[in-house]
Amino acid sequence: MFYKNFFKNNRRPLLISLIFFAVVEAVILLSTSYLKQKDINYYLDIFTNNLETNINMTNAHLSELTQSFYDFKINNPKVDAIMAKAAATQDKHERDRLRKELFRLLNDDYKKMHHYGIRQLHFHLPNSISFLRFHRPNKYGDSLQNVRETIDYVNKRRIPISAFEEGRIFNGFRNVYPIFHDGEFVGTVELSFSFLAMQEFLTKTDHTSYLFLIKQEVVNKKVFTSEKRNYQKSEFDGFDYDKATLSKSMQMRLNKMFSINKAISKQVAQRVAKGESFSIYFHQNDIYNDSPIIISFIAVPNLDSKTVAYILNYQFGDTLKILIKNSHMIFIILSLLLIFISLILFIYFYNDEKRRAKIFQDATHDALTGLYNRHAVNYFFKQKIDESKRYHKPLSIIFCDIDFFKKINDTYGHDIGDYVLKGIAAILQNHLRSSDISARWGGEEFIIFLPETSLEEAVAIAQKLRKIIEASLFSSIETTTCSFGVTQLREDDTSDSLLKRVDELLYRAKENGRNRVEND
Incomplete structure (x- = not known):
């Protein structure tokens, strides 16, 4: 309460x-x-930029390894001569013999470099015909024209190029070099490393987890049907995993990474479609409840600067x-x-x-009795009259005066007089409705407004109050009585005319013997 x-x-x-x-x-x-x-x-953003820098440095490091292998093992007169003979002949048996000779010459070195991440050593004839794949030596003779842009680029411009590209068998970060013999262009050679090599190097240095995504349309367009088993559908629409990169030795378990990818796939769909590099943070209690995870998508462009793959990195975001x-x-x-x-x-x-x-x-209130004072009555007098006339509801007024109040003050003192005033005010407050308004008009006079009350009802209320006051004891005074004048608002009444009439009725009550109610 x-x-x-x-x-x-x-x-x-x-x-x-x-x-x-x-x-x-x-x-x-x-x-x-x-x-x-x-x-x-x-x-x-800073995290993404730093990770891109780290990946680019790893790419540069592995590219230097391929450059070293090219400089010391491939770029020599023996290799140039074999390729020149293969380019000059159309004889199938002669090309087979030259192919085997080139394989014997470089295979041991290729095996050694394979441990350092070089996955593909591939020679091509000037017309982009595959001559020798060291990773698939029995698969040759297919045309790579309009399939491998890097080879087309080197064939046309006769200068080296480095770019990521999907191939007939593997994707890779490719380094393609022109081959010349006695100043004549005789073919191209490609040395490439896969993301797996980068993944192994990166996880050793930053101890985080990586996955590799490549666009399905690229895989479907370029990869031999028999080699598509190397790819697995991912949780991201339009992208496949490179199965070789799904290592179980990373910091984060694969099933956790797959769960995260499933949860964020819709969130990142638009940004992935734009081909931009970005990072997001992820925190889902049923996957990892101890720390948010930062997932970075690093775009991998092809020769035409179009994003065809993504490197995904997963790290616990303790700083975040x-x-x-x-x-x-x-x-x-x-x-x-x-x-x-x-x-x-x-x-x-x-x-x-x-x-x-x-x-x-x-x-607005009388300090002694707590009732409204004359100032307050003047404020809402006209308001009550206007409301009554506007809504055609009756309004009655009672004017009350304590009989012989001067005698009470003279006989018992002003303190007792004040006590009587407060007692009568309490009776008015306790025996009137909450909608009725009682006020001390001045001295020993009280005025009561009775909204929605007819004259007959108002007279009954006045008689009730008169009897209660007469029956009440006020200190040492034997009996205290009041006289009442009661009237109802008429259509042509103003506040002045109403007040004048009720005052006259009160005067009549006093003239007729007091302790009575007079009405018109």
């Missing part, structure tokens, strides 16, 4: 404080959320976890500060409301 009355009596201060709290709390929430997301995005925690702490601190400010605001408006209420009470 206390809380109910408290909220009811202090509705305005509470409402202002709550609105202030709600508005500022919303601003704090939106601001901290915006700044948190801005910090997260900034952190993720601290950043998010700090953001939450800032929100909590600001919210607690706001609660404190809102409390001060409530106290201010509560005291202001109490001050205003006291001013209103002093201005």
